[in-house]
Each structure stands twice: as C-alpha cells, then as structure tokens.
Amino acid sequence: MSESINSLKKLSILIVEDDEISRDLLVEGLKPYCNSIYGAKNGLDGLEKFNKYKIDIIITDIHMPNMNGFEMMKEISNIKPHQKFIVLTSYDSDLNLMKSIEQGAILFLKKPIDIKELRSMLITLTYEKDEKLTKISDSISINIKKEKIYKDGEEIYLTYLQNKIFWLFAYNLNQLVSYDMIEEFVYENEYASKGAIQNVILRLRRELGIQIKNIPELGYILAAKKME
Incomplete structure (x- = not known):
C-alpha cells in the first residue's frame, strides 16, 4: 500500500x-x-x-x-x-x-x-506505463504523456518559457498552434508581441534543432518526424 x-x-x-x-x-x-x-x-x-x-x-x-x-x-x-x-x-x-x-x-x-x-x-x-516516444527530429524524441524531452537518448530540460511553448506545440503535434493559444497558455493572457514569440521559437529551433513551421499571420506548426 x-x-x-x-x-x-x-x-x-x-x-x-x-x-x-x-x-x-x-x-x-x-x-x-x-x-x-x-x-x-x-x-x-x-x-x-x-x-x-x-x-x-x-x-x-x-x-x-x-x-x-x-x-x-x-x-x-x-x-x-x-x-x-x-x-x-x-x-x-x-x-x-x-x-x-x-x-x-x-x-x-x-x-x-x-x-x-x-x-x-x-x-x-x-499506473499508466506509456513509454512510447515520438521522434521530432533525428536527435529529439518526446514522451508526450510524461512530458519528457530526450536529445540523443538523454533527458534534457528547457527554461520555463521555452518549456511552456514547446509543450503547447507538442500537445498539438502536426496541428496549427495559433497566436491566441500561445498568448493564453504561455503568457497567461498577457499581451506578447509576435516578435517576442518568434524570439523564443528561434531559440528552440537553435537549441533543439527542430523545425517549427511559421504559418504567416496564423501561428506555428511542430511536425513529428516522418517514419521512413
């Protein structure tokens, strides 16, 4: 017990x-x-x-x-x-x-x-033991249900802001994440300029080597790596 x-x-x-x-x-x-x-x-x-x-x-x-x-x-x-x-x-x-x-x-x-x-x-x-990993890139994998990020098999950690925006994308993998969703979840309904959001995403791209596609005027999409 x-x-x-x-x-x-x-x-x-x-x-x-x-x-x-x-x-x-x-x-x-x-x-x-x-x-x-x-x-x-x-x-x-x-x-x-x-x-x-x-x-x-x-x-x-x-x-x-x-x-x-x-x-x-x-x-x-x-x-x-x-x-x-x-x-x-x-x-x-x-x-x-x-x-x-x-x-x-x-x-x-x-x-x-x-x-x-x-x-x-x-x-x-x-007791749910879901160890399924989703590949985001050649080196980055995630366990969505346990909210863990792995780089070349080793767990890594992000800053608070990077972590919130990354998991918002990960929760909605392969789907559009709008600017409104980012403002609501990441910035807790406080105004955030598109430039500020873009800077956080640029740092994620550089640090993780992942592709987060910008959809002009709408938001972003994080795509899972296609299995060959």
Whole structure:
C-alpha cells in the first residue's frame, strides 16, 4: 500500500469546485500525498490555474458559475488534448456523463466524495506505463504523456518559457498552434508581441534543432518526424 501511496508524490493536482468547504476538504485530504495541490473556485479560475501551473490531473465539478466544468474541460482540451480529468457529480444523468466523456473525462466520482476512493482513482491513473516516444527530429524524441524531452537518448530540460511553448506545440503535434493559444497558455493572457514569440521559437529551433513551421499571420506548426 505504501508503494501505491508513494506513486502519488509526483502528481500535481488541480481541484475545481465552487463550494469552498468541499474544495478545502479535497485539497487538505490530498495534500499529504501529492507533490502539489491547487484549488479553483470555478471553471474560469481553473483555466487560469491550468495555464499557470503544470497540472497532471484535474478533478472538477460540473455545475459552477462563470464557466462550468464542461466549458473548462473543452478549453483545456483544445490546448492539451491528453489532459486527464476526474469528474465529480451529484447526478446520474446520462447526458452529463456523455458530455464529460466527450470533453475528456477518464473517471467519475459521485458526491459526497470519499477521499480514500478518490486517492485510489489517482493511484490507478499513475499506473499508466506509456513509454512510447515520438521522434521530432533525428536527435529529439518526446514522451508526450510524461512530458519528457530526450536529445540523443538523454533527458534534457528547457527554461520555463521555452518549456511552456514547446509543450503547447507538442500537445498539438502536426496541428496549427495559433497566436491566441500561445498568448493564453504561455503568457497567461498577457499581451506578447509576435516578435517576442518568434524570439523564443528561434531559440528552440537553435537549441533543439527542430523545425517549427511559421504559418504567416496564423501561428506555428511542430511536425513529428516522418517514419521512413
């Protein structure tokens, strides 16, 4: 059991719940076991926290003011299609469950929440052993689900800004990443000139030797290396 509990220590968890008491109970209940825990009072706050911190798993309610859970999950999935969600629900509505699945929910937990049951769900998600690597260039490979970058087989690390923009491209491999997406996720909705964005991308190109294609006036595309 202790080995299973220890598997949670690498996790960064975001809890999105508009009921302050429920949110605090979940945060305090998981805090001793996880690497980091963040709380958000609604979907909009959750989206902002997701943009600011590296989040492994999001635990979210559905019915919230300002931005509900469905809307938040959709926004986050547009940025990071592989994001893991656990949905908290007070209802057994098939419609709610189907909507949650469409937005990327992996597991569901009915209220009132049992911390031991939630902890078991999180442990289950840590057992995923996906070591599949995607080649970006002759020397660069990535493990998207574990968010690791390898150069000639050795793990490498980037600066904070380079890392955020690189993983935004990696989450959306072979797809257009717009300037709006970069501004929202990398710069947390603070204005960033196209020149500033271009400078970060130029440094990534030089340091990693990867091709990030500019689509004039629209954004950029990072393409996976084609297998021969």
